[in-house]
Amino acid sequence: MLSHLLVALGFASDPSPPTPADHYLPATVDTVKWGIFDGDAEPVMSMKSGETVTVEVVSHHSAHDYAKMIRGDPAVEAIYAWYKGESLTEKATPKTPGSGVHICTGPIEVEGAEPGDYVQVEIQELYPRVNPESGKTYGTNSQKFAGYQFRVGHEDESDYPKRVGTVWASSDENGTHTEGVQEAITVFEFVTAGDKMAWGKPVHMYAFPTIEDAGGTIRTYDGMPGVVIPHKYNYGYNMVPIDGPVTYPPGFDGTTIIHDGSGNSGVINYLDAGLEWKVALRPHLGILAVMPANSANYENGNPGVGGANTIPPSRFGGNIDNWRIGKGATMYYKVEVDGAMLVVGDTHAAQGDSELAGTAMETSMTAKLKVTLHKAASLPSLVKPLTGPLLETYDSFVISGFAVPDYLDTLADKPSAIFAEGASVDLALADAFVKSRRFLMSYFEVTEEESIVIMSTSVDFGITQIVDGNWGVHAIIPKWVFSEDMVPYDYKCTQNPAGTMKTRSRRLDVDGRKRKLQGYGVQLDPEQIAEALFRRVTHLNNILPTHEELMHKWVDAKIATVEKVLHPEREPIPSAIKKALLKSGAMTPVHGTKYDQDEDRPGEIELFNKGLI
Helix, strand or coil: CCHHHCCCCCCCCCCCCCCCCCEEECCCCCCEEECEECCCCCCCEEECCCCEEEEEECCCCHHHCHHHHCCCCHHHHHHHCCCCCCCCCCCCCCCCCCCCCCEEEEEEEECCCCCCCEEEEEEEEEEECCCCCCCCCEEEEECCCCCHHHCCCECCCCCCECCCCCCCCCCCCCCCCCCCCCCEEEEEEEEEECCEEEEEEEEEEEECCEEECCCCCEECCCCCCCCCCCCCEEECHHHCEEEEECCCCCCCCCCEEEECCCCCECCCCECCCCCCCCEECCCEEEEEECCCCCHHHHHCCCCCCCCEECCCCECCEEECCCCCCECCCEEEEECCCCCCCEEEEEEEEECCCECCCCCCEECCEEEEEEEEEECHHHCCCCCCCCCCCEEECCCEEEEEEECCCCHHHHCCCCHHHHHHHCCCHHHHHHHHHHHHHHHHHHHCCCCHHHHHHHHHHHCEEEEEECCCCCCEEEEEEEHHHHCCCCCCCCCCCCECCCCCECCCCCCCCHHHHHHHHHHCCCCCCHHHHHHHHHHHHHCCCCCCCCHHHHHHHHHHHHHHHHHHHHCCCCCCCCHHHHHHHHHHCCECCCCCCCCCCCCCCCCCECCCCCCCC
C-alpha cells in the first residue's frame, strides 16, 4: 500500500511495455477525445476499486514531425488522419471549435463511485511509446503563442525587446512573422544508456511556418495541433536526413506550406542552433482528472464545443502540468459524477516549473495506474480538508492553487474568459495559501499561527505553470516537518563526503504512520502492527517484550533467517554480510575487534533503529 511513497524521476529501467495490469486501455479513435472533458461521454471501460489499468496516451504534438512520431504507428496514424477537404469536425478524431489541444484517453468508470467520494490514483509506471518502425521515441517542445516570452519585454528594446503583437498572435495581418516573435519547435530524441532512457537530446529546431491545413484554413501560429508539418526529409542530427524524402500518404498530405514566416515561399526555416545540450527526463502526466459535473457550462459563449476545454485546470484536476505527477506519485480527487469518469492525457517527458514557453517536452506514453475508491461515509482524514486535488510523493504533500479555483462556475456566463481572467500568479498564490492553511490546520491539527509560520519557514511555494489559462502555484509541504524522528533534514544542495547529492529522509514518524494507517482504514497503532509482525517473524505467541527486547529478538530473527537461507551450515553471521552491515552503519562493532570504531557504544545490531527492517 505504501509503494507510492517511492518516486522515480526517470523512465522505468527499460522502454518495454508496462507490467501486466487488471485492464488495458489502448488509445484509438474510439477511446480518445480531442480537447474536451465531455460530461455526456459514455465510459470506454470500467474498473473496480483496487484494480490497476494500463492506459495509452498519444501526444497532441505528434504532427510536428510525422516521420518520427506518427509514421509506422497504426493507432497514432488513425487518430491523426485528416483528409483533404475535411473540416476539423469531420475528421476521424473530430475537434470542435473552442476546444482545447490535448488528446485524452477515457473516460474510465470506477464502479460504485458517487459524487462526494474520493478516488486515489497511484501512478505505478510510466513508459515512453516506442515507434514500431524506428524503435525510438521522440518528443517536441513548442515555444507557443501562449508562452510567457510573449508577455514580457521592454518597449525600448533594451535587454529583452518587447515582442510585436499580442500573446495570442505571432505574425502581422499578412501572416508574416515579425522579427523576434517566431514560434520555435524543437524535436527531441530520447537517448538510451544501456537499457535505460537517459535524457532528451535536441535533434533539430525550426520556426513554425505559415500553412494551409487540410480543411483550407490558413494557420500562422501553432494553435492547431492536428496539422501535420510537411518536412521534406526526416532530419536527424546536424540536419542530416535519416533516409530519403518523406512520402505523405492520403490523410497526411493535406498541409501546404505558404511561406516560412519571413516571406520565403514554400519552405520551412530550420534554425541555426548548436543544440549542444540535453534535458533531464521527468516523465509525468500533464492531465489526470475526474469528470467535472459542470463541464456543460463551457457551452456558454462557446456553443457546440461539446464539453469543457482541456487547457485550464480546476478543482477536478485536469491540466495541472506539475512534473511531480510522475511514477510513484499519488493523486486524490473528489468525485463529481457517477463513476468518477477518469481521463488521462498530455504526457510529458520533461518540464520545468512554470512551463514557461507554453509547452513541455511533449510525447506519447503509457501509464499504469492503480485506482482506489474512498466512500464519502468513511473518508480518510487526509482528504477531508481538501477543496481541490492533492498530490502526495514519498516525502511531501503538494497543494495545487489556481487563479480561479472553480472557473466553470465562477465564470459560468462565459467560462472561456478564463484565458484572460486566470492569467495571474497573485491569484494562484492566494488560492495555494488558503488551501495549504486549511490542510495544515485540519490534517496536522495546528493552529492558524502555526500554519503560517510553517508555510513561511518550511513550505516551498512555486509556479506550476503560467500558460494554461488558469495559472497555477503549488505548495510543497515536507512530511519531515511533522516527523518525530531526530534525523536531520538533508537539503539537496548539501553534499555528502563522497561528493554525491544527499536525498531527503524517507522515513515517516509514528504519528505519520498512524495517519497513514488510518487513511487506509487500518485502526491498529504502529505498536500493535509491530507486535503482530514480531509474532509472524518469530512464531512466538508470548506477551510482547519491551521495546529493547523486541529490537534484539526481531533483529536476531531477521539475521537468523538470512543465515539459514544463505549458509544453513553456519551459526554466526556470514562475514560478507557482517562486513556490509558494518560498513553501512547498520551494525555497531563489538569492542575489541578490528571493526570497533566507537568506544562509547555497546556492540549491537541497530537495524531496527535505523528503519532498515
